[in-house]
Amino acid sequence: MKNSILETTNKEVYLDNLLSQFHIDDIDSFQSLKQDSLQKIKELSFPTSKEEEWRFMNLAELYKYQFKIAKATKITKESIKDLVVSEANSNCIVFVDGQYDRALSDIALSSDDIFIGTLQDVPDIKKNEIYTLLNSDQNKKDIFSRLNTIGLVDPAIIIVNENITIKDPIQLLFIATKQKNSLLIQPRTLVVAEKGSDLSIVEYxxxxxxxxxxxxxxVPYFTNSVTEIFLKDNSRVIHSRIQLESNISFHISKSNITQNQDSFYVLNQFDLGSKVSRNNIEIFQNGARTESYLNGLSLLGNDQISCTKTSINLNYPNGIIDQLHKYVIDDKAHGIFDGKIIVSKLAQITKAKQLNRNLLLSKNSHINTKPELQIIADNVKCSHGATITQLEANELFYLQSRGLSELEARHLLVDAFMREILMKIPHKSLEQKLIKYIASDIK
Structure with missing residues (x-):
């Protein structure tokens, strides 16, 4: 198909075909939230490469398919055993095609310390707060987030009580099943770290x-996910996000992180699957002495397209942001990095660092990179940059002269490039799992 469906037919028709599948009734717990998003989504349109924020990313392939809302699918525990991180074996909540599967989930942590589950199980005393947080309009103005809200069924929810430290990681496992129909899968996650709490989550x-x-x-399916994390005063969240979906799938995600004062947030992001993927990450530092660390690795091959777009807003003094994202790109794959750090006038004594490093493994692979700083404050220490490199012939020759084959030499150099990010993973079994997958994927 030479042109996308949005360039040859009416954009509103494509959206209407999706919206016609959703039914909002009077007994729906999210009725007002969905109605609000339904009203606002009609003022939006699906993006094309003619728009500035999407100019390097062609979604023509996505628009070829009329996706149908996914329904619950039964799978066995045996089929997902290799996907469960061993450190989180007793605390893993599983969703299949966007639907919570209680039989596949294991939750061993005490309910006095933490709540893990879905909205229907949330204690009544917490429900009003949950509705308020889900209804937060901060940074949810894009069409994909609105679409996710309209299809909201029963989101994954984690609430850690005040001053509680959860030592073992909690895994959120989102499974898509391969089908003969093009499915729309819309996971939604809400994490609340109360004052003084500490936890680690794996979003897989x-x-x-x-x-x-x-x-x-x-046929291809489309995962359209939204994750919201709220860190209260002096809380800590270590967040590992792994995207390893089918190589014919589409994956668009939105991660909204709101941090209060003295909070500490780390994101370890790995994009290894999907034919077309885009991660929109937005962080709001809404308190003094707030720290945010973003570590990312995207490994692309064949004709994959992957975009990481970040927007980090520093609004108070003594904030820290440190971001490093690496791409390894082979074959005809295309990587896109669009990072922005905004330092407001009130964010004095800020330390901000942003770096995008890229390794191209073939002459047909390419990267578009745009790290960006917007600084209004005058007492700051900020830097940003990007590098693009290839494997050096003299390095390959040196390793081969020491007895390694060309493939072994390539593997060693690529592994060295990625190791800095892989070492950030706090869970040993997850690190080993990713290393094993990457080793088998590199040509």
Whole structure:
């Protein structure tokens, strides 16, 4: 298809076909929230490469499909055992095609310390706060976030009580099943770290095979996810996000992080799957002495397209932001990095660092990179930059002269480039799992 469906037909028709599948009734717990998003989404349109923020990313392939809302699918615990991080074996909440699967989930932590589950199980005393947070309009004005809200069913919710430290990680496992229909899967996650709390979460997206379908019967699906994390005063959250979906799928995500004073947030992000993916990450430092650290790795091959877009807003003094995102790009793949740090006039004595490093493994691979600083404050220490490199012939020759094959030499150099990010993972089994996958994926 030469042109996208949005360039050959009416944009509103494409959106209407999606919206017509959603039914909002009077007994829906999220009725007002959905109605509000439904009203506002009609003022928006699906992005094309003609728009500035999407000019390097062509969604034409996505718009070829009329996606259907996914329904609950039954899978076995055996089929997902390799996807569960061993450190989180007793605290893993599982969603299949966007629907909570209680039978596949394991929750061993005390309810006196933490709540892990979905809205229907949230204590009544917490429900009003949950509705308020889900209804927060901060940074949810894009069409994909609105679409996710309109399809809201029963989001994954984690609430850590005040001054509680959770030692073992909590895993949120989102599984997509391969089908012969193009499915729209819309996970939603809300995490609240109360004052003085400390926890680690693993947000993991993957897929399982369908033994009843031949390869030529399987069609692409679309994961459209929204994750919201609220850090109260003096709380800590270590967030590992793994995207390892089918190589014919589409994945668009929105991560909204709101930090109060003295809070500490780390994101370890890994994009390894999907044919077309985009991660929109927005951080609001809404308190003094707030720290945010973002570590990212995108490994692309074949004709994959992956974009990481970040917007970090520093609004109070003594804030710290340190961001490093690396791309390893092979074949005809295309990487996009669009990072922005905004330092307001009130954010004095800020330390901000942003770096994008890229390794191109073939002459047909390419990267578009745009690190950006917007500084109004005058007492700051800020830097940003980007590098693009290839494997050096003399380095390959040196390693081969020491007895390594060309493939082994390439693996060693690429591994050294990625190791800085992989070492940030706080969970050993997850680190080993990713290293094993990456080793098998590098040509």
């Amino acid at each position: 997206y993957s897929t399982v095979e369908n033994p009843y379908l031949e390869l030529d019967q399987i």
